[in-house]
Amino acid sequence: MTAMDAHNAASTPPLSRRTERVAGSLIREILKVTQRLEVISFAGGLPADDLMPKLDFAALHGDPRQYGASEGEQPLREAVAARLAGLGLACDAEQVLITSGSQQGIDLVGKLFIDEGSPVLLEAPSYLAAIQAFRVYGAEFHGLRLSEDGIDPEALRQAIARRRPAFVYLIPTFQNPTGYCYSEANRRAVAAVLDEAGVPLVEDDPYRDLAYGPAERTPICAYLRRAPWVYLGSFSKITAPGLRIGYLAASPALFPWLLRLKQASDLHSNRISQAWLARFLEGEAFERHLANLAGVYAERRDTMQASLQRHFSGLAQWRLPDGGLFFWLRLSGECDTLAALQIALASNIAFMPGDPFFPLAEQRYPALRLNFSHAAPADIERGVARLAQVLGECIEPGRLTPGLAA
């Protein structure tokens, strides 16, 4: 054994109980595979490479090199507050915290609310990286059944009464993974239940600007009158994820806590990205960029819809999403989607198995999530066709899931 071997031979010391809840690396493994050029990936929620805005750092306001404020850069906070006001979510720039991607907002929410065993209500299925982050802090999940119009307010009321959750986590607009969008009536009813109970709402809204037709998009936070709230936003899907900038807005009683936790986590977010974004949001180019993005993604969605209709009609049920980045396919029979993924990857096709999106194993049904924003249109048709072949051999048609049989 060399000195370096000895140096690196240490076994694992005692770690926090938290680490027992740290999930494996499925997403990272998938993303690694999808970096191979020959792979057609429907796995991640990646923007199209050729549609991200050009980053030009030549003429930023001010000097972004020195330490900055934990709150974020004031011009960017003000731009975010103005956009939120435009959505009906009246809030002050002082309630906006710039985060290192909206994933950091999710992590700060977990840090703020969750002790070991804290109950958390969320949609089933829900965003897998939020499930992972909350689980690390010790959340006990209780899944709310999700339909195309949202969640059942009465079921929410009962779940709150029974579970007394630390907060409710919802993605009401172009939900991840299902693409569902809550109706206005459902948003108002959910807000009323939360107000009555005084339970905090954490609303995650990264897809709202990617709408491919008319859709209700007023944040549920905007309807709240009494319940505390945290609204999470992202620039990753509509500009460039490499900038790692998201934001949150929060009701005044929660904001100071989130700010202090942010300071302890990374002091503040990248100032160069913030300065560039503040300038980009100012100009007309931003609105033009959003319109262009929605136009191209709507075409890709339609391309994938046509391919799915050609190849998946007997294999799955799905709904055409009105926005966002994903199709959610509910398979027509039992299927080990993790095993199917390995076979698909061997044919250079990547997708996200449905399992990790379910907070509780007993609520799972066989499903998969397909992204349509990143692959080129020609690859979408080829990839969907090949994927249908793989799944055709993996699905056990004799064993329909109860939800579909009904």
Place this chain on the structure above:
Amino acid sequence: MTAMDAHNAASTPPLSRRTERVAGSLIREILKVTQRLEVISFAGGLPADDLMPKLDFAALHGDPRQYGASEGEQPLREAVAARLAGLGLACDAEQVLITSGSQQGIDLVGKLFIDEGSPVLLEAPSYLAAIQAFRVYGAEFHGLRLSEDGIDPEALRQAIARRRPAFVYLIPTFQNPTGYCYSEANRRAVAAVLDEAGVPLVEDDPYRDLAYGPAERTPICAYLRRAPWVYLGSFSKITAPGLRIGYLAASPALFPWLLRLKQASDLHSNRISQAWLARFLEGEAFERHLANLAGVYAERRDTMQASLQRHFSGLAQWRLPDGGLFFWLRLSGECDTLAALQIALASNIAFMPGDPFFPLAEQRYPALRLNFSHAAPADIERGVARLAQVLGECIEPGRLTPGLAA
């Protein structure tokens, strides 16, 4: 009450027990005040504004806009591993994790190791933002007495036996706040104690490149043969803090856990900053920049030393630091340094009171930390003179501290 008032009127809901340990906002308050141009600030560890390298993003390798790897950009990981090898810390690029500032490395260490009540050994005094971050996770601190040559290895051995700490956190090179630098003999002895006990070492090393004369700087991690380790590094002090890029290297048993926690915290760090840094580290300009920085900071240190000798000789004891960014002044009598800070701020002088650097209240002695890198030389003399006046009126000379009386 308007609708917006009602919307924002919610009281605080139940939060995690963690929040009971979240410290107030002293640093943030001080940093806010120091943004006023008329304030001479010795408070933060800020690089000199005019010495930060010019950021030029025009010719980066590759396209940094898309999602990236949680591990960090490979060229930067390789550059970091090569630099660490040059320090005697043999490690592979696969053991390097790029973080959003080294503060994130500290936070990830807390997340990895600390449950409520987990014992942590560290120097007394130690870095206040590490104390804060570890406290949020529930650390129970046990302070190790620090002298100019390091900590007493026998005291470390006994504290480990008595406390069974989750890890030992040390800043052996130009320690923050004291500026002390462990001798080679002490580094080797500390490593031997840790190896014998198999207790993890977390070594924080943000100042190592800012040396103003010959000083022992081999990381203690390099001497370990068996104990697990995490080495934390920063680019903030030697390039530009606004980039928010630091790194950690870890022994193989710890690395995968830190990587997964990083992924759950913010997916990955800013890619534009990483790409710029990878290119800057490649060139000769980087070594020239370091030499220039050390030269200018050495002059500022000497300026502050002369001012302190002129104005503080009866008020405090201190040691000329061989590197880093700070003087640590041990006051010659009892003093409420937080009250003194308020008075100093009213005269437009900022400094860091010593109190928050002590993990345990009972180990405190009256002290303050003065930064010499950020203020211009003329301001150093003016500021130190004015500060001496303020402290002269706050120190109670009749009540000498035991440490000084001895």
